[in-house]
Amino acid sequence: MATLASNIWLQLITATIGTLGFGILFKLRGKNLFFSALGAFITWGIYVLVFNNLEIENYNRAKFIAAISASLSVAIYAQIMARVNKAPATVFLATSAFPLIPGANLYYMMYDIVIGDIAGFKNNAIILIITCLAMAFGFTIVEAFNKYIFIFSWGNRKK
């Protein structure tokens, strides 16, 4: 199973710095870069908060709920930042969601195939799919709200 840094603060700090690094790699600069890294901090904070405090015995279910909470909040955060900074929401979404990406599960999936651990492979594949779905749902829900809120409250206004 995927292991993470033992200290939650260390996780939060490294997730933020790591996202900052990938933001630079994606050619973000200035305040957009700063807000993307801040978004990663918030995203991972919410993920950890939900994952550790929800008393759910089923590990996969806990993962799903934590991932969907975090992706909902990162999507809301991205929409707010897009309005505040007048930049496309994708810019913040694609970077701030970095800590959620199930790269570890992909790696262990591959590793399990190599060492012939089919049960482990299945587990990791399931978590990989669950996380991707949770993220897609979270993003889409916010997107839908974002679209229809404007239609209902101000009519189909001109952006």
Next chain:
Amino acid sequence: MAEANNKEVNIDKKLVQTILDIGAEMMKCGAECSRVEDSLFRMCKSYGFIRYDIFALPSNIQVTIELTEGNIHTQIRNIEHISNDFTMLDKLNNLSRYACNNIPSGAELRKRYDDIVKEADGNKIYRYIGGILGGTAFAIFFGGGIFDAFSAAIVSLAIIFLSNKISEEKSNPMLYNFGLAFIAELVIIFLYKIGIAKNIDAITIGVVMLMVSGIGVVNGMRDMINKDIMSGMINVVNAVLGAIGIATGIAIPILLAKGVL
């Protein structure tokens, strides 16, 4: 009279080309298809064309526009390669808004577009800084210690160096990812053997995330939920192919080194 009309139509055709350039460049910078379609749609609307149809995929954009009565014009743009440049995306997005609000002449729009493309940040140093920062921090995030962080920095350096050398544009994404992952994993195993690296998993995951576009799968799913089935499938398949490339690239060195690990 007819000549003047013809001239006007030609200017309009150039304008359509510029609009399409803006859309294509946005796509190359990592915009979603729906955003590109939306921006093109709004620009065409603002310029007052009679009819306009726009269809965007991650690899192809098509517009058909009725410029003046009965004068129907189509342009197709092929997009070979998508890389992320969010600063440029931001600028292009602002340009498309500017075009909608101020309706600049075709020549002015072209000039503004050219200026943005010219300004593109080609500084390699930032790639190194970003890559090393990201790879190292995520190696610690995934449970690496101080020596693993050091190793991750070396591996990230190697990856950025290689990716600068191999032109991503011309190569197949699966083979490209395979090559990078293969070499990265060889370096990691070497560092492990000489005793610097301790936790191969953490380094591999931290650094592999440099290349994995897990967000591609998520974006693809979003597209599909939004009914952009075609672009969703292209994004998902691209991401999965890239992931297969990475997984194979990592698996082979591990298999080869099974004796020493």
